[in-house]
Amino acid sequence: MDRTDSLDAPGEPVTVHAPAGTIIGRRTGRTRRFLGIPFAEAPTGARRFAAPVRRGRFPEPFDASRHGATAQCVPLFATTTVPEPSVPGDDVLNLGIVTPATDADDRVPFPVMVWIHGGAFLAGSQASPWYDGRAFARDGVVCVTVGYRLGVDGFALLDDVPTNLGLRDLLLALDWVQENIAAFGGDPDRVTVAGQSAGGAAVLALLSSPAGGGRFHRAVSLSGVTHDVGADAARDFLCRLGNRLGVPPTRAGFGSRTVEHIQQAVIDLRDERDDNTLVLGPFVGDDILPVSLTDGLGVHGHDIPLLLGATGDEFDGAAAPRDPHPSPSRTAELAADLAAEAAARAAGTRVTDTLFRAACQRVAVSRRDAAADTWLYSFEWPSPVLGGATHCIDIPFFFDVLYAPGAAEALGPNPPAELAGSMHADLVGFVRGQEPTWARATGALGDPAREYGRPGGALAADTAGVFDPVVPTPSEGAEAC
Template sequence: MLDDRMDSLDTPGEPVTVHAPAGTIIGRRTGRVLRFLGIPYAEAPTGARRFAPQRVPLFATTTVPEPSIPGDDVLNLGIVAPAADDDRLPFPVLVWIHGGAFLAGSPASPWYDGRAFARDGVVCVTVGYRLGVDGFAPLDDVLPNLGLRDLLLALDWVQENIAAFGGDPDRVTVAGQSAGGAAVLALLSSPAGSGRFHRAVSLSGGIFDVGTDAARDVLERLGHRLGVPPTRIGFGSRTVEQLQQGVIDLRNERGKGDRLALVPCVGDDILPVPIPDGLTVHGHGVPVLLGATGDEFDSGVGPEATAAARAAGTRVTDTLFRSACARTAAARRQAIAGTWLYSFEWPSPVLGGAAHCVDIPFFFDVLDAPGVPQALGPNPPAELATLMHADLVGFVRGQEPAWARATGGLGDPAREYGRPGAALAADTTGVFDPVVRAVSQAAEGC
């Protein structure tokens, strides 16, 4: 049944009913846009199901507005679709995975509202999944990677039910940003991802995986801080909020590296090998679009300092995010399907650069969403949003991007969006060369 708590826009509309294999689902129609929100794709992970297969905010402030939805029903999804009488049926489907370092974030952000996709004939699905300890702690008596298993289950739900909403189960694109983009790369590299989606998009998605020993070292320290053993029973005796606060305290105490320990874990049926190795084997029939912002977490340092740091290819932006683009393209050199790169270069006047997250409102074409002026200033270029959104819609529809494919080497082509002094979208080469050189030099030094 519809749960209106996730409707961040609080848009009035007439009731509409869909009869899907999962049951009867009631939504709302506003004009030619249908909204079905708070749909459970699995039982709430509480009690005995808490660590079974089937949040305090991480940061005091975030670029993306992240409304917190009360309750334990995190395994929900929302659907924004074109009206069923649209003559473009069936519609391609975009399944969106939110970011938040695998510890935080919300699928209910107004920046993820799919109304522009519905306008353009795409069904947009936003997914919630387990985070932090509940989603990614490798405990002895718990299946690993529960967060990824949640996402796979949501993709199965889409395959089985999306036709009832006008969606085409044979044209599903999985997409995400930051940790969501990293989850896309993890699913692309996984044998379990085969057949569940047909295209993939990763925005600022690093390659984040961890070995069991490293993750358990963090869990030992977390258990000590909370006064419980690092087991299913021990952590299960604490609320999600208490666990989240404990992780935040560890991060503040020992540095940001700890927050990257609760990420996809290598060594199970979902990720039998590290993500880069999996990318060389799996997902080769899936076209991939991926990229990063120009400055990610290194904005606000001034033009001259930015230029020098970019040339070195060793910023956090490069090592965590931009290098993942080149590494993914290189791993997919033998892929049948293509890999295409983009770089978002428009500098936010508020954040002092092309910072992490600022490309999202452009790709979603929601520059009027709450929180956008605070991150992008009063007049972000609407024509850039129109262009970027059209590129993404075209990819989701099955079109090949207009620029050349990438292979992960020097001089790789990429589409640059919003570089000052250039066209809104300029096809270029070499924008990822600094990180390619840095990765090659690091490999030679090993």
């Protein structure tokens, strides 16, 4: 089945009989884990660069004790904040399920969260330990993590190739969840689709798509953007990539090279030219995304409650950690650095503001007339290692996995557990169908947002003006956790 023995799920075997067939996972304490379940046929051979094909019923019991193959063969960077293991194999269209372990007689349908990993639509891994759903299962939520095609294989704009193959993969995965999740104790009528970075952008794309209707009922976008790929930029990049590979930028040309070879060429092209290779992603102008994400959000998904936000610094974090006890010779320099950061925030000119926070406001404006509400958050806790509230570091807090592999390297040795408890509880409550305790977004300047981990303040507070750095609005009724 193309697995890796190093990622075995511990515990005793547990069997589920689902419409997809008999699936054998592992039970540990009050948690059951089913890993690497293929929801589609492997996208190889004639199925490469083709729309995903639904997986047939398993003819024999399927061993779901290990993570399945990842679409990522080569990481986008040598070192990434999120641990992103690459698992070899062809069956990259697979999903993992972590669910509460209860007796059949006592089982009630649990709400479901389907998680889409990030990685700039070029990389990332559903097998990351930061996406371990055991804390969700502990709190009565079924957590599903999904793999989808990436880069050229998932989002290349090529003649005779369906567009947005990665999004089509995700839609088919959501269909699988609708048909099978009840067998795992999940409620197909309470499915939340959630993701971070590219995963958050995928959530917004699915929410804005006419094809997304009926497949999910709530949505969460962490550090997602509303940028869609232009045809000219995509084709120009594919031509340069084809030249590097020595093949024409066609289905046959790229199909003559392995996925690993292509992914490595993307990395080499970026390193060689210091190039912007982030040009493969959701494409506008087909049946999945007929109009821009912003326009689509004004039409579709209006019955779906949405929670979205960004970290305070995203890609604008300090280059080095701040010394809490600087020497006298460094005090003035550190003060100047902090003043410069504050000025950039106030001007709203950082990448964080123009790419991520602006997207939150655009989404709120697009959904101003929606029947379902929109809520905003801002993650402000500065990592002592990274020197800011940078991209990705909110994930261990939302998943309540502060001591997962790689967390200490990003968060330091003592991240605030109470902040993780608060953020995780808010996300669990939202997935359960509860209304957040802070004010809804209206699409106006100074929209309120739940502010997590603000230095010198409460762990979380109801503040206004977080997404309006130019014209701040005083906070009313600030609320602590």
